Amino acid sequence: MKNTKPKEKLVSFSIDGKTCEAREGQNLVDAAMENGVFIPSLCYFKHHDPPLGTCRACTCKVNGNYLPACIQKLEEGMAIEVNTEKLKDIRHALVEMMFAEGNHFCPSCEKSGNCDLQHMGYELGVTNIRFPHLFKDRVIDYNPQRMVLENNRCIKCRRCVEEVFTDEGKRVFMYHNRGIDTLVAVDYEQEAQLTEKQAKAAMDLCPTGAIIVRGSSLVEPFGERSFDMESDQKDYNVLFPSKKEQKKMDKKTVATVSLAGCFGCHMSLLDIDEQLLDIVNVVEFNKSPLTDIKEFTKRCDIGIVEGSCCNAENIETLRKFRDNCDILVSVGECAIWGGLPAMRNTIPLGECLEEAYINVETSVKGEWVIPYHEDLPKLLDRVYSCNEIVKIDYFVPGCPPSADHLWKVIRNLLWDEGFSVLYHEFKYD
Amino acid sequence: MPYSLMEFFPHEPKQSKLLNKLREIQYTEGYISKEATQQLATEMELSLVEVEGVISFYHFLHTKPTAKYVIYLNNSMISEIKGYSRIREALERETGTRFGTSDRTNTFALFETPCIGMSDQEPAALVNFYPFTNLNIMKVRNIIQALKDGEDPAVMCDCPDDNIMYLPPEDKTIFFRPYTAGEALAKLEIRTPEDVIEFVKKSNLSGRGGAFFPTWIKWDSCRKQEATPNYIICNADEGEPGTFKDRVLLNREPGSVLEGMIIAGYATGAKFGVIYLRAEYFWLKKKLEDTINEFYSKGLLGKNIKGKKGFDFDIRIQMGAGSYVCGEETALLESMEGKRGEPRTKWYFPVERGYLQKPTIVNNVETFAAVARMIEMGINEYLNRGIPGSPGTKLISLSGDVDNPGIYEIEWGMSIEELLNLAGAADPYFIQVSGPSGESVSMHEKHRKISMRDLMATQDIRCGGSVMVFNKYREIIDILINFSDFFMKESCGICTPCRAGNYIVHKKLEKIKHGIATYSDLNDLHQWCDIMKTTSRCGLGKTACNPPVFAIEKFRDYFEPKLDTTFDGLNHKFDLEESVKEYEKYKS
């Protein structure tokens, strides 16, 4: 068999109308990169032949057809579209799908800050997820000697399956089941054969926090992790464009509430130091824990909602907010999609309650009780995000969002003030 | 020395045997134990997790003990309209078993399974992979009683009728002409391989597995590859719900299919042929084996076929183990290699690197049969059928709300209306052409012709092999949910849009069924389907959303009354009472 080696011939092609040049037969993701065009991808590995082609985030238009860039060999005259509105939306949607499909609680994830998926969310400016979260109960495998396999976070990129072998050439990871139940399983016997270094390499090649080597995570403090600060993209100007004419700063009424949240978002709201004094001049707080006004006394321009809905009272409050506010903003991960309280969503309510009130270490045998009283709000079967209950107009991500980010959004909504959220202000943790 | 059917070609690697072995263990033991898995892993030099991964991919393989009699009831939409729920209840009652489990004595295990290729005689079930068709409650009772009395399902089972309902007039049938083994091969004597390809080119034959790829191009590029050995694979996975034409062809004229494969071998220089037979058609295996053996004894298979020196060809059978996506040609190759049936990327095409990374042709059963028959009857005779641009005939599996379900061999160019009239369709309303991955058609389009001359299929409609007819009493949303459920379960799970998308779309469809969807939900659905179509890796994900998209476009009046139009920012249909029900249990 004749081995046709990649020829070192240069060909010209176009990306979004711009003429480019690269080696014939080269992978399009690389060829674009060499020409200064970033095509997002999560599963792509340069050296892997054939390419994995699983995440589909690199989908582009090649000579008029929608195809993933990672499985395109460059040819003379190819016309490639990368950043059209439709393609950007598709890419957005795919990343959203990965968040909706798994259970990604970034604030409690060892990989947070060093995670490619999270980074992709930041790069694309994903604030909320258009798809319903699936909240499937997924296996966390603590059995392997050296690792923990967290299937809640796996995006099935297939990197570990194709790349991690023992010295004897045996596979360590493999997919099990199919469809939505697909998960990554690890071979305990083979895993034990891996050296410490090989195990760490497996953790590093995983684009998410699905493969965790015991005792080797959480080493970098916040602010120093891979994706905390750096990006070519300095800000999110495009997220909230200012309107042409800025309104004058007349006094506005604001209501706030913390549903099933930790009050962290409220703390963040107050974390603007002396600016707070300026704000008080132009903002009147109505119903809010900050003023301790319990019921709406007038219609509000904007309602700021922290937290998700975990009980009947949350639902009632949220509906009142919708009724009484012109604009409703979901602030923080809990309000946006459930956040940490939604950790219970993969487990039936009964099991949660029994674990918390009966099986717990501190419960006294024979004296346990699961609280139920007509004065207590009734728990919902699962935690609902705010936009499952009422229409939400805007979403501000973060756990909590930084004060700067929050106020920029609020000022934009109230007085059309233009602004840019800086890359390092846009966070899920 | 007489050659005969072989289980494996001598040069095939160990892992290629995995699937057949797993199936065998499943069949004899009722499940695949941890020990058996470990043993296979050692034998094949694989890690345990890898073999487990393969087992968990195929739905006919179990890791927990099943029972002496394993019953699979078809849950396709056609089965559903023909009485699926009644049969399901009857089975549970008679066997004392719940679906998804086996009874205490491990005598009966009940499972659901997608279409088993019996849409012309539903409801139907497989008992230890032997078919039982046209089920009714009495019949179920008798079957279960007989099994309890120790009768053998292999003896009791039905011999499914071919139900050939229509052949083109004036003796124009191509597939069901009287057949004599070797007649087409005899004509090869005067032809070179290039001639054969030229012949196929002239015939305009394009793939009958649903993708309509010109057959000659595939063959020609395979012939031009330098790597050897090459493989000819017959795709008998027929997984598209509602399709059963390959079943009938294999049952009625298996020889014509073999002969087509041998001709392909001649044209491309390949010496090895494999029939990938879906597990649901296990009952056809014996017949195929007999035919292959007959071919060997007649010198139509083996060495120096028809006395032509160096014209060698062998055929073996590969059994599937329950997976629709394995009908996708690259998934099929993975499956044959003893792996999970995950479609490959299009980085290499099978004709470049297919089975075991060697040049491979995968064609549908009907494609091979067509080649054999056209060579035997001559090109002019063949071109004489059908319409210009779309010569020949097509086998269509017709099922649903019609008087005469069965096989219709039509000349290309027949209109949907004519076909429905032939079949005796009363009040047809929603017509699904080419299976759930195909196109939904309303009666406004009944004049569309079935042909392959229209590449974009905007005027004429292409048909991969099935037409399902639903009358006006059927709920479209139920049909969509059944299809969506099928795709969700059959997605291989390797790419994001199909794995997650199908699940998400399924949820949306249920929302519509429950009457809590709004206009914006319909728009979302449309948009999300488009994302799946544009980004999925293989045909499954790309086409899974066809039914909802076509339905929303063509049956708008059906959906509108089902929508919640009161949306004012409050989601009124969020049911507070329902969602605190679980907690209310703790009220003491």
Ligand SMILES: Cc1cc2nc3c(=O)[nH]c(=O)nc-3n(C[C@H](O)[C@H](O)[C@H](O)COP(=O)(O)O)c2cc1C
């Ligand atoms: C999800 C999926 C399932 C398929 N199932 C079958 C099948 O059961 N039988 C078949 O012949 N082709 C099937 N195909 C088409 C094959 O990929 C392939 O196109 C065909 O076998 C080629 O043969 P042909 O050119 O003769 O049609 C399927 C394709 C997809 C995407």
Ligand code: SF4
């Ligand atoms: S850091 Fe990454 S893996 Fe971890 S929860 Fe967030 S997105 Fe998921």
Ligand code: SF4
């Ligand atoms: S565990 Fe990590 S590397 Fe493996 S498939 Fe999942 S996300 Fe990819």
Ligand code: SF4
């Ligand atoms: S589209 Fe579906 S079946 Fe096809 S490769 Fe992707 S996940 Fe697998």
